[in-house]
Every structure is written in C-alpha cells, then in structure tokens.
Amino acid sequence: MLIKRRVLVLFAHPSLERSEVNVELLRRSRETEAVTVVDLYEQYPDFRIDVEAEQQRLLEHDVIVFMFPLYWYSTPAILKEWQDLVLEYGFAYGKDGNALHGKWFAWSLGCPAGCMAPLLSRLSWQWSSSAIA
Amino acid sequence: MSLVGLSPALGTFLAGVVLANSEFRHELETNIEPFKGLLLGLFFITVGAGIQFPVLTENLGLVLGLTLGVMVAKGAVLFGLALLFKLRGANGWLFTLSLAQAGEFGFVLLSYSTQNHVLPADIVPILSLVVAISMFLTPLLFILYDVLVLPRYQDNSEQPDPDDIDEHGTVIIAGIGRFGQIINRLLRANGIHTVVLDREPGQVENMRQIKIQSFYGDASRPDLLHTAGVDEASLFVVAIDEREQAVALVEHLKHSHGHLRVLARAFDRQHHYQLREAGADFVINETYYSALAMGREALRSVGVHPFKAQKLGNAFDDLEQRHREALYQTWVEKPDGERYGTSYQSLFIELEEALSTAMDDDRDDHHERSEREWAPPPKNYLSDFD
Structure with missing residues (x-):
C-alpha cells in the first residue's frame, strides 16, 4: 500500500544561470505533483528568512529534501542560514523540540564524481540525526 | 431637466460632470474627440449668427464699452484669484486672459431671464452682443499671451515640440530626475532597454549631455504614451514629482493597459495609499x-x-x-x-x-520576537537529553 507523503524540496543555488544539473533537477521537481518546491535564493534574495513561515512549511510536509550543489562539503550559504535560524531550540531540538519527529529527510547534492567518499565518511549520520532527533 | 424647471443645457453640463468622475472618462474623451470639432464649429456659427448687426451699429460705443468693462473687471477678479491660489507667473496670466470672456452660458441665462421677464426685452440683445464680442476677442487675448506674457517667463520663447520617439523599449520610465535616474542607470548598465520621458526640456537636455537618452513630453498624455511604446512595454516606472498626476497616470495605465506592471514612487504615506488604491503593483516611498x-x-x-x-x-x-x-x-x-x-x-x-x-x-520568548537571529539554546539544555 502506498502511503502518500507530502514532499518539500528546499532548493539552494546562488547562480542558476551557471547551473547545468541542478537547474534540470529543479525543473523536473516543479513538474512533479504533490511536491512543493521552494527556491530559497529566489524567496529570500536578501537572506532575511521568515522563520515562522519556514517552520510552518516544515510542519505541513512529511519528507524534507535539501537540493543543492556541494560547496566545500556543505550547503550554499542560504541553506546554512536556514538551518541556523529555522531549526530552533524548542522547535527542532531540545525540550519540547519535537516538531520534526517522524519526518523523513533526504539530500540531493551535486559535486564532481569522486567527491562523495570523504563526505559520506565524515558528515552524514552525525549531522542528520542531531537535526531531526 | 425641464420637468424640474431647469434648462436642458444645465442638464447636459451636469451629465458631463458626473461622467467626468466615472472610470469611462478617458474612453469618453477619446470617442467624443471627432464630434467635438464638428459641434464646436456649429456652436460658434450659432453664436456668430446671433450677432444682430443693426443693434450693434446703433449702440456701438455702448456695446464696446460694456464688453471691455466686463473683461477688465472679470480679469481683475481672476488675477486676484490667481494670486490668492498661488497660480504664479505664466499660469496666472493664462488663467486671467482665457477666462476674462463673458462665457457662453451667458446666452442660456439671458434667454432664460427673458422668458421669465426678469430683464427688460430691450437690453437683452445688447447684453448678448457683449457676450458674443467678448468671446470673439478671446483669441486675440491668447495671441497677446503668446507674444507678450510667455517670453517674459521662459528662456526659450517657444516650447519645443514633444520629441519624435524612434525606438521602443520593454521598460518605460516617466521622470528622469533624482529618482528616475538611479533606476534608469541600473537597468541600462545591465543591457535592459529603457524609454525615458520627462516633462522638463532642461532636464532632457542635461541628460543628453551626460549621454543618457530621454524624450521630452508629458507622460500623462495617452498619445505620447502610445508613441513611447506603451502597448509593447512590459514595465512602467512612474517616477514623476507631481503627486496627483502620478496617481492619475497609474490609474490610466492600469485601466487601459492591464498587462503592464506599474511601479510607482510615492511622496509620503498618504500618496502611497492613493497609488496602491489606483492599482500600482509596487510602491516605494521616495x-x-x-x-x-x-x-x-x-x-x-x-x-x-x-x-x-x-x-x-x-x-x-x-x-x-x-x-x-x-x-x-x-x-x-x-x-x-x-x-x-x-x-x-x-x-x-x-x-x-x-x-x-x-x-x-x-x-527566550521566541514566538513574539520581531527579528529572528541565531540565538544559543539555554545554558542547561544538555540536560534535555539525559
């Protein structure tokens, strides 16, 4: 039985005109039904993230996907800003911070072939479990 | 109107006033344009035909004296009003000279007063002659204005004609003063084609000297907008100084060119609201x-x-x-x-x-916080995970 989940794609690319792969992924995501695509650089060109709105969006979706090109083994700046501001104490972690319990999390990141090995060994599980716990 | 005992002429005047406040006034004006010339010609033929030459020749001195007296008296009152309402310089003179005539409504009033026996029948032809001759003299007053008054108030003795706009852009900017310049420079620097309009010939000239192209003309005129390419444009920036004209321009653009995105410059809070009400898509206080x-x-x-x-x-x-x-x-x-x-x-x-x-x-009260910044968790938060 297929459980229909609501999917949120948080896309971060500071220079879409130079993008080759992500731009295509973005286009395909937008065409997919039941997927909410948010282009963070488009929504917040001055980095002034509306934390309330973002938290509300997280609550409304079951699967959160970060889609971004890999910059220095991390996300482009706005997605980091997003993590710093939106994943608050009391919302995403800590006492009563269980708003994201039970949600799924996924990445789609782009980097040249062969970059994945060091990334997987260092970052993945530690980071994702602390953010979503 | 005749049912109520008022003249039909007053009725049509009131109809015009009511329509002038409706949203159809632009279309009305455009549609009436061709008829205006025809009917105006007819009206003035009637006026001219009403001049009874026998009466004129018999009372020439009286009629001319009365005419000049009326015009001078009216002119004096108008000049005083112009000073009172701060219509300075050339505008004040134009106001005085153009309205010094007795006015065509005088004919209506005279015939009405005759019907109701308010005025004796023998002075009415003389009075209607006075009205007709004052109207006849008004074009001469306009010539007087052009020749004597205008040169005193302007450096150029004649207004340059609006420029022939020979290019079309996707963006039209009305006003190339302090505000419009910044917008124009930003767009031009990025290869976006703009057509700039300004009402001050001096400003247009200054801009040409620093190699910024703009066109002279009044952006509130629909025919100028048309030649500027408003039908093909996708964006219109209203950056003019005059507040009421800005609101009127926004209204007109939104009404006649619904596809156009309109950005407007507001003088203050009230002007901001007015522009929003007029339909501007984006308003910024200057x-x-x-x-x-x-x-x-x-x-x-x-x-x-x-x-x-x-x-x-x-x-x-x-x-x-x-x-x-x-x-x-x-x-x-x-x-x-x-x-x-x-x-x-x-x-x-x-x-x-x-x-x-x-x-x-x-x-700590993060739900009420106006500005969301990174804040460290409380000091003892690690105990949450025990």
Whole structure:
C-alpha cells in the first residue's frame, strides 16, 4: 500500500544561470505533483528568512529534501542560514523540540564524481540525526 | 431637466460632470474627440449668427464699452484669484486672459431671464452682443499671451515640440530626475532597454549631455504614451514629482493597459495609499530607504555593532511593511472623508507601540520576537537529553 507523503524540496543555488544539473533537477521537481518546491535564493534574495513561515512549511510536509550543489562539503550559504535560524531550540531540538519527529529527510547534492567518499565518511549520520532527533 | 424647471443645457453640463468622475472618462474623451470639432464649429456659427448687426451699429460705443468693462473687471477678479491660489507667473496670466470672456452660458441665462421677464426685452440683445464680442476677442487675448506674457517667463520663447520617439523599449520610465535616474542607470548598465520621458526640456537636455537618452513630453498624455511604446512595454516606472498626476497616470495605465506592471514612487504615506488604491503593483516611498540607511548609521554611531544595527534595521523594515499593510486596509475601506479618522489613528498608535515592544523583546520568548537571529539554546539544555 502506498502511503502518500507530502514532499518539500528546499532548493539552494546562488547562480542558476551557471547551473547545468541542478537547474534540470529543479525543473523536473516543479513538474512533479504533490511536491512543493521552494527556491530559497529566489524567496529570500536578501537572506532575511521568515522563520515562522519556514517552520510552518516544515510542519505541513512529511519528507524534507535539501537540493543543492556541494560547496566545500556543505550547503550554499542560504541553506546554512536556514538551518541556523529555522531549526530552533524548542522547535527542532531540545525540550519540547519535537516538531520534526517522524519526518523523513533526504539530500540531493551535486559535486564532481569522486567527491562523495570523504563526505559520506565524515558528515552524514552525525549531522542528520542531531537535526531531526 | 425641464420637468424640474431647469434648462436642458444645465442638464447636459451636469451629465458631463458626473461622467467626468466615472472610470469611462478617458474612453469618453477619446470617442467624443471627432464630434467635438464638428459641434464646436456649429456652436460658434450659432453664436456668430446671433450677432444682430443693426443693434450693434446703433449702440456701438455702448456695446464696446460694456464688453471691455466686463473683461477688465472679470480679469481683475481672476488675477486676484490667481494670486490668492498661488497660480504664479505664466499660469496666472493664462488663467486671467482665457477666462476674462463673458462665457457662453451667458446666452442660456439671458434667454432664460427673458422668458421669465426678469430683464427688460430691450437690453437683452445688447447684453448678448457683449457676450458674443467678448468671446470673439478671446483669441486675440491668447495671441497677446503668446507674444507678450510667455517670453517674459521662459528662456526659450517657444516650447519645443514633444520629441519624435524612434525606438521602443520593454521598460518605460516617466521622470528622469533624482529618482528616475538611479533606476534608469541600473537597468541600462545591465543591457535592459529603457524609454525615458520627462516633462522638463532642461532636464532632457542635461541628460543628453551626460549621454543618457530621454524624450521630452508629458507622460500623462495617452498619445505620447502610445508613441513611447506603451502597448509593447512590459514595465512602467512612474517616477514623476507631481503627486496627483502620478496617481492619475497609474490609474490610466492600469485601466487601459492591464498587462503592464506599474511601479510607482510615492511622496509620503498618504500618496502611497492613493497609488496602491489606483492599482500600482509596487510602491516605494521616495525617502524611506535612505532614511532607514541613515537610521542604521545612527545606530552604529552610538555604538551598536554594525551587524546588530543591520538586523535591527531589517526588523524595523519588516514590521513597518506589515503595519503599513494593516493601515492601508483600514484606510481603503473607509469612504473619502473618514480616512484619517479615529479608527486609523488608534490603529497607528497601537502599531507603533507594538513596534517598540517587538524590537526589544527577550530572546527566550521566541514566538513574539520581531527579528529572528541565531540565538544559543539555554545554558542547561544538555540536560534535555539525559
């Protein structure tokens, strides 16, 4: 039985005109039904993230996907800003911070072939479990 | 109108007044244009035919004396009014000279007063002659104005014709003063084609000297807009000084060119609301962001950390935008007379209080916080995970 989940794609690319792969992924995501695509650089060109709105969006979706090109083994700046501001104490972690319990999390990141090995060994599980716990 | 005992002419005049306030007045004006010439010609033929030459030749001195007397008296009153209402220079003279005539409604009044035996029948032909001759003399007064008055008030003795606009752009900017220049330079620097209009020939000339192309003309004229390419344009920026004309221009653009996105420059809060009501897609108060930048610098100058000053400025801006929206909704719902009444004022005071509370809120109360910044978790948060 297929459980229909609501999917949120948080896309971060500071220079879409130079993008080759992500731009295509973005286009395909937008065409997919039941997927909410948010282009963070488009929504917040001055980095002034509306934390309330973002938290509300997280609550409304079951699967959160970060889609971004890999910059220095991390996300482009706005997605980091997003993590710093939106994943608050009391919302995403800590006492009563269980708003994201039970949600799924996924990445789609782009980097040249062969970059994945060091990334997987260092970052993945530690980071994702602390953010979503 | 005749049922009520008033003249049909007054009725048509009232009909015109009512239609002038409707949203169809532009179309009305355009449609009436061809008939105007025809009917005006007919009207003046009637006026001319009403001149009874026997009466004129018998009372020539009286008629001419009365005519000049009426015109001088009326002119004096009008000149006084022009000074009172601050119509300076050439405009004041134009007002005086063009309205010094006795006015065609005089014919209506004279025939009405004859019917009702208010005036004796023998002086009425003389009076209608006075009216007709004063109207006859008005074109001479206009010539007088052009030859004597205008040169005194202007450096050029004649207005240059509006320029022939020989290119079309996707963006039209009305006004190339302090505000419009910045917008034009930003767009041009990025290869976006703009057509710029300005009403001051001096300004257009100054711009040409620094190699910024603009065209002379009054952006509120539909025929000029048409030649500027408003039908093919996708964006129109209203950056003119005159407030009422800006509102009228926005209304016209939204009415006749619905596909066009209109950005407008507002003088102050009230003008902002008016422009929004007229349908502008994006309105900015001309001094707001400059003042905000100065405010941030002021905060820095009194010792606030630059980044903190930046965030405080951002928080102020966010709240200000939201409050402005709330105030606008209150304003737009009220009919004209009550717009700045007690409910608007009390809302304004309430929002100002909310602003100061929000700005210095404690970071623990994160749901009320106006400005969301990274804040460390509480000191003992690790105990949550025990």
